[in-house]
Amino acid sequence: MRIITNRIKQYMESAALLKAIIDNAIDGIITINGRGIVESINPASCKLFLYTPEEVIGNNISMLMPPPYKEQHDEYIARYQRTREPHIIGIGREVTGLRKDGTTFPFRLAVSEVPYAERKIFAGFIHDLSREKEAEEQLKEYATHLEELVENRTYALKETVTALQQAKEEVSFSLVKEKELGQLKSRFVSMASHEFRTPLSAVQLSASLIEKYALPYDNENIRKHVAKIKGSVGILTGILNDFLSLEKLEAGKVEVSCTPFDLVKFSEEITEELQLVAKQNQSIIYQHTGTASLVSLDPNLLRHCVTNLIGNAIKYSGENTFIEFNTEIGQERCVITIRDNGIGIPEADQKHLFEAFFRAHNTGNIPGTGLGLNIVARYASLMDGSVDFKSNVNQGTLFTITFPIA
Template sequence: MKESKPPLENDAPSLAGVKKEFETLLAREREVSRLKGQMVSIASHEFRTPLSSIQLSASMIEHYFDRLDRAKIFHHLKKIIQAVQDMTAVLDDILSLEKIDSGKIPLNRRHFDLASLGREILDEMQSLTKKDQQLQYRYDGEECCVYLDQNLIRHCITNLISNAIKYSPEAGIIELKTDITEQFICVQVKDNGIGIPEKEQPKLFETFFRAGNAKDIQGTGLGLSIVKRYVELMDGSVSFSSVENIGTVFNLSFPRGMNDRDQPVK
């Protein structure tokens, strides 16, 4: 009768596999815990300034309402609205990151006019510009219709334009360019802002990364990480070039398929 191997010896390979899987899960859990801790820290820090602004402006209106002229009241109301928008943006970034990590971001491709979307985004963001900043739009290509997720591409463009406004000086020029070729759909955002230090550029798309020259400017370090993931969800790629104190150019590129060409130009 053939001797059977000891049970533990038979199970050695499977035990090694279980151990490796357990270590992977443990490392993942630690990373999730670390990210959650950073999210709480970022939210706490980023909420403090707008909450203080809301409290101050509300107190000014409450205590000096009868002595403030109409322009002053609207000035404080505008500050409150802006502060609420800033907090909403932070919450949106945190929620977006959580949805991406849990695979809950639905991809909803449909046909839409890219040129119209570009102009619409710049019109909406005009009110966020600094003194004498210019938002310019340029479109190249014979066709306007693309087949992408309009909500995701809107988020990407809005984030890049918002960053360009934030990190560019007064009277700076921010350009959005869209280009449709036979093979690719391209989106470019160019500014003449503070740029990204060369030694820090490899970390630019890491979650919570903030460049050393941007520490004093409000931000969570989540935006570009989310942009990169959204672009990749649509099978695209993102690249950039930047020179400190000269400016930055971001390029989003998406491959075209048959669905991009089966709709008439509108």
């Protein structure tokens, strides 16, 4: 009797455990008999189909199937009974369930035959695939979006490559034309420089001879016009020199030849030369600071820089004025400054001052090409130097050229 009691107790415990497992299973579990009538349904299934157990138990399982599964479920069961192949009914198959509210959802169905109390029942295991399908749809949409994006980007890239190719061809064509134009300009400048210098030299010589032959007549008008001729020749010669210098710089033909020389003697000679062309009562005052006087620079390029800056100081300053010309040689650098008290440079024009062909707006009728300061800056740079300035309108300008001491 005790043995029977223990067995009954074990059976009851096993049944309770089985019921607890079924009731708490994540997947749905439904059992049906051989005619397709539902005998049990666990809470997970009720949650999936939105039915209570009382609404399902005792009814045909087809109530949980949408068309065409509803019409075919009896054939599924009959086929299973004939062939004993569970996969025909749906092991691992994806099928569609019908909820109480009429909506459907996908699930994976597995069916097992379970012998029970001298009869056979069928247990269906239902795994909801709603989230997986949603994820798949999202992935498909994302993949489609990526494909469209890649296609659009590829198309845009092709257009960009085509545009770049066209731009490259245009740039190549422009470079060829620019090279041809540069060569033409170089030939013209060289030819013009040579052809203009010859008649200018003749004019200069003729003016000097006229001045010499007119001395016995002591005619003020002759002297005045001869001076105008010489002045005009000087201006044209300066313009030709500027164009020729620019052409050499653009062509890379300017060679720097640094050699040691006496900066003080060099500067005194320039001061004497330019004092002769200064305006009435204009004085160029030269001063050197320091005991050293030797520097290693290109004297020809430096002469051009200094004479241009002092020439500008003469040109843009009035009569009865002073032009300060200073040099200084220290341990690390050589500094050259030219200061005048002329018309100055407007603040709005200062940022463009070293650009080729640029002239300040307050120069008026004062002659010039706008090339001088551009050439000065580039010559100084070729000698590893730099040019700076400070200026105020009607108060004058200070130019500073600085070279490092090797």
